[in-house]
Amino acid sequence: MRQIVTNGDGEIWEESRDRPTPDAGEALVKIRAVGICGSDIGLIEGEGPPWANFPITPGHEVCAEVVELGEGVGSVSIGDRVALHQFIYCGTCAACREGRYYQCDDISEIGFSQAGGYREYAAFPEHTLTPISDDVSDVEACQVDSAGCTLHAMKRLDIDFSDTAVVLGPGALGLFGVQLLREKGIDDVILTGTREARLDVGEDLGATRTVNVYDEDPVEAIMEHTDGRGADVLVEAAGSGDVVDTSLKAAAKRGQIALTGVFGGPKELDPNEIVHKELSVVGGVTAANATDEVIELFERGDLTVDGIVTHEFPLAEFEEAIDTVQERRDGVVKAVLRP
Structure with a gap:
């Protein structure tokens, strides 16, 4: 089989x-789709977690079909489609x-x-497959x-439907964040970023205000939008620039911030923002x-990948796929490999 x-x-x-061949407690699956995550790009460039083990085959955003069961497997059956x-x-x-x-x-x-x-096939522990x-x-x-x-981080916050929320970063995690906040009942969701096309997708997915930080100061824009009060909930989904400092400055008193x-x-950040406003981070x-x-949420239609998964490539074209993501070509947000 082909393996990258x-x-x-x-x-x-x-x-x-x-x-x-699956061992006891494992299922052999045929990979049907695998997303190229930003952390995969980091892994390729040597920025993986401390437990990264090179050389390695990347890929943790997986949909697959069960084709063979190891001894003792009972939670999945042959023919099941599964998420990893x-x-x-x-x-x-x-x-x-x-x-x-x-x-x-x-x-x-x-x-x-x-x-x-x-890769085309993998043997995974059954507890990793749903x-x-x-x-x-x-x-x-x-x-x-x-x-x-994004949802895992949001579950650490005490979100109320009356909150004003900000998502910082219109990548895949941020665009899912817009949808998840709206699903939680929040009507006022601001999305900040640098790419107008991605901000437009965010608006289509429910953002009530978008801020291109190249054109506007995000803190000033958020303060103006909230009549100087600041945002109650901020979900950081960028991992770059000065988004942490922006989050602290744009938060309301007793505001909540999730960093993803x-x-x-x-x-650099000013911890006095946390102290004086009594922020939760x-x-x-x-x-x-x-x-x-x-x-x-996907089953109910309350989440969509429309505008988020923008590109699909055969596994054989992995080099073009990864280069497209690395160089952010052709309006890519999320690319998926199809073995």
């Missing part, structure tokens, strides 16, 4: 591998016992420390993780404990 591999030094290539949730964990450490399995003391992650979905109904498309299923990352972006290094880094809810 990177050494974390900017190189990625194709290899021919034998189709795997990539964490493999011990289940016994303190973090696992508290439901924070993504912070397991012995964590392993598909696509980072174990081979991921940039069956999906015919109401969820392959492309939607491979974006369960992406939407779930992965930053390349330290950022939380981080969220995974789709943990959110995937079932995201699948249900």
Whole structure:
């Protein structure tokens, strides 16, 4: 079978591998769609998590079909279409016992420390696979993780339907964030970013105000929109620029901020903004404990990938696909590989 591999030094290539055989507790799946996540690009460039294990096959945003079962597998059946949730964990450490399995003391992650979905077939532990109904498309299923990352962070906030919310960053996580905030009943959602086309998508998905930070100062725009009060909820989904400082300055008193972006290094901020306004700032880094809810939202039609998944490529064209994402060509927001 075809399998894509990177050494974390900017190189990625194709290899021919034998189709795997599932061990006990595993299911062999045929990959149907796999999203190219920003963290995959970081992995290729050597910026993976501490447990990254090179050389590695990337890919954790996976939709697949079960084709063979290992001994003892009972939660999925042959023919099921499934969405992947990539964490493999011990289940016994303190973090696992508290439901924070993504912070397991012995964590392993598909696509980072174990081979991921940039291939035609894979054997994955059954607990990482969730069956999906015919109401969820392959492309939607491979974006369960992406939407779930934003929802996981939002679940750490106390959101009220009367809040004014801001999403900073109109990438996939931010555009799902706009939809999730509207689904929570928030009528007033501001979206900030640098790319007008993506801001237009955000408006189509429910943003009531967009701010191109090249044209307007985002803090001033948010303050003007809220009559000087600031935003109650801010969901940072950019991981770049001065979005953290912007979030602190644009927040209302007792405002809540969720940081979801992965930053390349330290950022300058004024902690007095947190102290004086009594802000709550939380981080969220995974789709943990959110995937079932995201699948249900896709089933109900309350989430869409329209305008978010903009490009699809055959697996054989992985180099063009990755280059398109890296260079942000042709209006790409999210690209998907189809083995």
